Amino acid sequence: MNVEKTTLKEFCDMVSDKSPVPGGGAVGAIVAAFSAALNQMVANLTIGKKKYAEYEESMEEVLEHMEYSRNKLQDIATKDMEAFNEVMKAIKIPKDNPERGKILQEALKKAADVPFELARETRNILKYSQITSKFGNKNAISDAYSSAELAYSSFRIAMYNVLINLSSIKDEDFVKEYKEELEDLKNEVDGLYKNIRELIKENGFEI
Amino acid sequence: MNVEKTTLKEFCDMVSDKSPVPGGGAVGAIVAAFSAALNQMVANLTIGKKKYAEYEESMEEVLEHMEYSRNKLQDIATKDMEAFNEVMKAIKIPKDNPERGKILQEALKKAADVPFELARETRNILKYSQITSKFGNKNAISDAYSSAELAYSSFRIAMYNVLINLSSIKDEDFVKEYKEELEDLKNEVDGLYKNIRELIKENGFEI
Numbered sequence: 001m002n003v004e005k006t007t008l009k010e011f012c013d014m015v016s017d018k019s020p021v022p023g024g025g026a027v028g029a030i031v032a033a034f035s036a037a038l039n040q041m042v043a044n045l046t047i048g049k050k051k052y053a054e055y056e057e058s059m060e061e062v063l064e065h066m067e068y069s070r071n072k073l074q075d076i077a078t079k080d081m082e083a084f085n086e087v088m089k090a091i092k093i094p095k096d097n098p099e100r101g102k103i104l105q106e107a108l109k110k111a112a113d114v115p116f117e118l119a120r121e122t123r124n125i126l127k128y129s130q131i132t133s134k135f136g137n138k139n140a141i142s143d144a145y146s147s148a149e150l151a152y153s154s155f156r157i158a159m160y161n162v163l164i165n166l167s168s169i170k171d172e173d174f175v176k177e178y179k180e181e182l183e184d185l186k187n188e189v190d191g192l193y194k195n196i197r198e199l200i201k202e203n204g205f206e207i
Numbered sequence: 208m209n210v211e212k213t214t215l216k217e218f219c220d221m222v223s224d225k226s227p228v229p230g231g232g233a234v235g236a237i238v239a240a241f242s243a244a245l246n247q248m249v250a251n252l253t254i255g256k257k258k259y260a261e262y263e264e265s266m267e268e269v270l271e272h273m274e275y276s277r278n279k280l281q282d283i284a285t286k287d288m289e290a291f292n293e294v295m296k297a298i299k300i301p302k303d304n305p306e307r308g309k310i311l312q313e314a315l316k317k318a319a320d321v322p323f324e325l326a327r328e329t330r331n332i333l334k335y336s337q338i339t340s341k342f343g344n345k346n347a348i349s350d351a352y353s354s355a356e357l358a359y360s361s362f363r364i365a366m367y368n369v370l371i372n373l374s375s376i377k378d379e380d381f382v383k384e385y386k387e388e389l390e391d392l393k394n395e396v397d398g399l400y401k402n403i404r405e406l407i408k409e410n411g412f413e414i
Contacts, residue, residue, distance in 0.1 A: 008210040008218055012240050012277060016247035020346075023248065024353030027241050031357065033219050034234050040223035041230065070219060139227075142367035146231030149360035150238065156356045160349035160412050167411075183414045204374075205367050207390045 001026065001081060003033075003074045020088075025080035025115050028157030032122050033073040035150035036066040039128045042136040042144045055135040062128050069125055076118050080161075083111040087165075108169050112178060115161035119185050122155040126192045133196050145205060148196040155189045208233065208288060210240075210281045227295075232287035232322050235364030239329050240280040242357035243273040246335045249343040249351045262342040269335045276332055283325050287368075290318040294372075315376050319385060322368035326392050329362040333399045340403050352412060355403045362396045 001014055001022050011030070015022055043059040043066075046052045052059075090104035129151055132144035162182055166175050200206055208221055208229050218237070222229055250266040250273075253259045259266075297311035336358055339351035369389055373382050407413055 003215040003219075005214060007212055007214055008237060008240075009281070011215055012210075012244045015241060015244035016251070016273075016277075018248075018251040020248070020252065020350075023347070024245060024350040027245060027357070028353060030215055031238055031241065033215075034222060034238065037219045037222035038231060038234060041225075041227070044223070044225040045227065066223070070223075074216070140230070142364075142371040143227075143231040145367045146235060146364040149363045150234070153356035153360040157349075157353040159414060160352045160407075163412050163414065164349040179414060186414055200367075205370050207366060207370065207386060207393055 001077070003030070003077065021081040021084050022077070023080075023084065024157050025084070025118065025161045026077045028115070028122075028154045028161070029073045029077035029080060029118055031150050031157070032118065032125060032154035033070045033077075035122075035129065035147045035154065036069045036073065036125050038143050038147035038150070039125065039132050040066045042132040042140045042147070045140045046132075046135070046137040049137060052135070052137060058131055058135060062131055065124070065128055069121055072121055073118070076114060076121065080114045080118075083107070083114045087111050105170060108165050109171070109174060112162050112165035112169065115158040115165070116178065116182070119155055119158035119162065119182065119189075122151045122158060123185055123189050123192070126151040126155070126189060126196075130192055130196055133199055141203070142205070145196070145200050148193065152189065152193045155186075159186065208284070210237070210284065228288040228291050229284070230287075230291065231364050232291070232325065232368045233284045235322070235329075235361045235368070236280045236284035236287060236325055238357050238364070239325065239332060239361035240277045240284075242329075242332050242336065242354045242361065243276040243280065245350050245354035245357070246332065246339050247273045249339040249347045249354070252347045253339075253342070253344040256344060259342070259344060265338055265342060269338055272331065272335055276328055279328055280325075283321060283328065287321045287325075290314070290321045294318050312377060315372050316378070316381060319369050319372035319376065322365040322372070323385065323389070326362055326365035326369065326389065326396075329358045329365060330392055330396050330399070333358040333362070333396060333403075337399055337403055340406055348410070349412070352403070352407050355400065359396065359400045362393075366393065 043062040046059045086107040090107040093100040129148035136144045246269050250269040253266045293314040297314040300307040336355035343351045
């Protein structure tokens with residue numbers, strides 16, 4: 001899988017087949033990139049419009065930060081598959097090899113790290129979805145709201161992938177530290193999403 | 208945009224630029240296809256495993272229905288962009304043309320129809336996400352949960368796109384009928400999603 005070469009159809013086929021990669025983690029990273037791209041679109045449709053002149057600077061910031069996020073998310077999608085493959089390789093080490101446990105635990109830690117990066121990135125995107133939802137061009141407001149939905153679902157996907165890996169990690173301090181940071185992130189993401197959902201309702205986009 | 212030719216990176220670029228298409232509607236359709244593909248992956252990883260033999264038939268159904276959904280969603284993504292372009296063309300008709308109002312209203316109705324199809328399709332996918340979340344291979348359970356998140360967010364994206372189009376439609380009966388059906392769909396989707404979220408929490412995937 002290569003974001004610059006794989007077509008949308010090929011990616012769907014690769015996800016659907018019997019191989020566990022690309023799985024939820026890589027899909028979550030791609031969906032988060034779509035979320036960032038929607039924020040950029042709303043910013044592009046807002047910049048240069050007299051009516052929204054006072055938000056010009058905020059929208060320029062959206063463009064810049066979302067470009068950075070998209071590049072990072074491409075890396076995360078690739079790293080997610082690599083980390084999974086390392087875990088699979090470690091599982092296949094013969095059980096009588098005394099190094100097996102250590103190698104597997106290290107691989108699992110890396111496999112928890114990657115969705116953690118995704119979780120942090122979705123939080124960043126959601127902050128910008130809040131900006132486009134509040135101040136973006138009203139003609140593209142459904143796109144800003146869509147961006148928020150995708151960032152939120154990518155966060156939850158990241159959370160599932162962190163937790164499934166943590167469940168096999170024996171280093172209790174590592175698990176405790178990751179769970180605490182994930183909980184903080186979740187509280188922040190839930191708060192941002194709740195604010196945007198209230199805005200959506202106020203603006204008549206909830207039936 | 209062509210799902211068989213457009214790469215993931217190209218799609219992101221097309222979403223992010225100043226042109227409003229592809230926008231949230233097309234992205235929602237692609238994301239729903241990812242959701243269906245994840246359900247297929249979980250089914251593929253469940254079929255043939257002794258431990259899950261009793262769910263073999265359900266998983267075969269998942270495969271079949273999700274393949275159908277994916278094909279339909281490809282069409283929806285294309286139709287969404289076409290419908291939007293028709294609205295744009297109608298808006299550009301000179302205001303002194305007596306046909307303008309009628310043409311624009313017809314275009315808006317079609318533009319509301321397409322995300323409505325998406326909304327129905329995400330409801331179908333979510334039903335199968337519930338099956339994979341309940342009975343799928345436990346090693347791929349985070350992928351089943353991820354599928355549910357993506358189907359849910361695609362539903363909400365569809366809802367925003369139906370409502371933004373309805374807001375410009377003058378035919379009150381049309382608007383009333385669509386809003387009623389959308390509300391029914393929303394109640395069903397919210398119920399399905401709530402059930403899956405409870406399952407996720409019970410299984411320790413909520414921090």
